[in-house]
Amino acid sequence: METLRSTFAEYLIAIRKGRLAAKDYETLGAKVDSEVGNIVAQCKLEPKADAMLHLVVADLLNAAAVMRGKAPGKPAAAARQAVHAVNNYGRYFDHPQWQPLG
Helix, strand or coil, rough: HHHHHHHHHHHHHHHHHHCCHHHHHHHHHHHHHEEEHHHHHCCCCCHHHHHHHHHHHHEEEEEEHHHHHCCCCCCHHHHHHHHHHHHHHHCCCCCCCCCCCC
């Protein structure tokens, strides 16, 4: 999740202003897909925490599909949804030194 947080932090101002190019949305969507795959593969959470993580992951994957043009929707809104999901991770999990995205 730290990688996703860092990735979205780089694009945060442009995301909030709706000023990303189509290729940037594609890049973000691909990064989300890749990182979520890593997160799921390495997941060793207790069932209750795992269920909560799945909610965050579902939001991220839905946003990634839109950003990559694989699902209907507006990429700008999907990028904001992904930022919200990353911030929700920090609300739901005790991750030392986690900083929400502005």
